[in-house]
Amino acid sequence: MSERAAPFFCPYCGDEDLRPSEAGHGAWECHGCRRAFQLKFLGLLAPTATGSPTSGGNTA
Numbered sequence: 001m002s003e004r005a006a007p008f009f010c011p012y013c014g015d016e017d018l019r020p021s022e023a024g025h026g027a028w029e030c031h032g033c034r035r036a037f038q039l040k041f042l043g044l045l046a047p048t049a050t051g052s053p054t055s056g057g058n059t060a
Helices: none
Strands: 018-020 027-030 036-038
Touching: none
Parallel strands: none
Antiparallel strands: 018 027, 027 036
8 A cells, every 4th residue: 555644634723624735745735724734754652661652650
């Protein structure tokens, strides 16, 4: 599969009227709030020692 998943809603206003932008790969335009944004995959997170990514590490 070579296609990437598209965002379902704008991260700024929550509108679903998104369209791909001509600005480049991963760029989107929201026609609800007139913002443009770009999504980028940064990589995978390393597994944590506790197994819970939301644990703050401080238990005391």
